[in-house]
Every structure is written in C-alpha cells, then in structure tokens.
Amino acid sequence: MRKLIIALFLWLAFTNAAWAENVFGPSAQVLCNKVANVAAGPTTATQIVAGVAGQSIFVCGWQITNTGATGTFTLIYGTGTTCTSPTTLVTVQNITSTAPSTYNVGVAQMQVPAGATLCVTPSVATIATTIWFSQF
Numbered sequence: 210m211r212k213l214i215i216a217l218f219l220w221l222a223f224t225n226a227a228w229a230e231n232v233f234g235p236s237a238q239v240l241c242n243k244v245a246n247v248a249a250g251p252t253t254a255t256q257i258v259a260g261v262a263g264q265s266i267f268v269c270g271w272q273i274t275n276t277g278a279t280g281t282f283t284l285i286y287g288t289g290t291t292c293t294s295p296t297t298l299v300t301v302q303n304i305t306s307t308a309p310s311t312y313n314v315g316v317a318q319m320q321v322p323a324g325a326t327l328c329v330t331p332s333v334a335t336i337a338t339t340i341w342f343s344q345f
Contacts, residue, residue, distance in 0.1 A: 239317035239343055241269035247329055247338040249276065256290045257340050258327040266321035268298070269341040270313025275304045277335035282310070285328050286321040292328035304336060313341055 245257045258266050266286075273282055284299035285292050298319055304310045321327050329338045 239267045239269075240315070241267065241317060241341040241343045243342050243344065245340045245342065249337040250334050252331055252334050254285060254287075254292045254295065254328045254330045256292070256326055256328050257338060258321075258342055258344065259290075260286075260288070260321075260324045260326040261344060262324045264344050265323045266325070266327050267317035267343045267345075268319040268321070268327070269315060269317050269343070271310065271341070272313070272339040273302075273304055273310040273329075273336060275309070275333070275336045276306055277333050278306060280304050280331065280333040280336050282332065282336055282338070283330045285330060286325040287328065288324075288326060290326065292326055295328070296325075298327070306335075317343060 243258075247255050247257055260266070268284075271284070281301050281303055283297060283301050285295040285297055287293050287295040298321065302310050327340070327342070329336075329340075331338070
C-alpha cells in the first residue's frame with residue numbers, strides 16, 4: 210500500500226494534471242471600485258472614463274436608461290475626449306423608456322487597452338449612462 214501511495218504522489222508531482230492552470234478565464238478577477246456617469250443630452254461619442262497612460266480600464270457593467278420611446282447606444286474606446294479612431298467594445302444596443310439596459314456581474318468582463326478613453330455613443334438626447342469600472 211505504501212508503494213502505491215508513493216507512486217501516486219510522484220505521478221501527481223510530475224504531471225500537469227496536478228498543476229493545471231485555469232483555462233476558462235483569468236486566474237485573478239478584477240473587481241470594480243469606481244462609477245462614472247454621463248447625463249442625458251449628448252448624441253455623439255462622449256467620454257465616460259478618461260484614458261491614463263499605462264493604465265487599462267476594466268468594465269464590470271453598466272446601467273443605461275432612456276426617457277424616450279426609442280434609441281440605441283454603443284460603447285467604444287479610442288483617443289481623446291471623443292474617442293478618435295474608435296474601436297467598438299459593445300455593439301449597438303436598443304434601449305427604450307420601458308426597457309433600460311443593465312449589465313453588471315461585479316467583476317470585469319471587458320478591458321480597454323492601456324491609455325485609451327472609454328466613450329458612449331447615444332443615438333438620442335434622452336439616454337443617460339452609468340458605468341462600473343476599475344482603472345490601473
């Protein structure tokens with residue numbers, strides 16, 4: 210029995226099975242400790258979180274509301290206060306006065322590259338945005 214236990218220990222010590230990495234997601238979760246808001250009004254790309262050189266923005270979620278009957282929004286990132294040279298982070302989402310858009314899982318699910326600015330592009334002036342994020 211002792212030989213079997215030693216053999217099992219050696220097998221576990223020298224195989225990948227005992228030291229497998231998390232292949233389904235990051236090993237360390239990023240928690241969001243900040244909130245940013247954009248009041249209703251703008252209908253062009255508007256900065257939510259300013260980019261900081263060497264720091265990434267991690268998005269945990271959003272709450273986007275619309276007092277109008279119809280509208281859409283997109284989350285993008287780019288450079289400057291209007292996200293010049295934009296890249297889409299969240300594709301066009303419909304939003305009405307009876308169906309706010311909410312997504313919040315408590316840990317980061319999206320990452321904006323270091324130095325980039327996070328923006329929202331509402332289609333109508335009745336959309337307000339709240340973002341939960343972390344930046345480091």
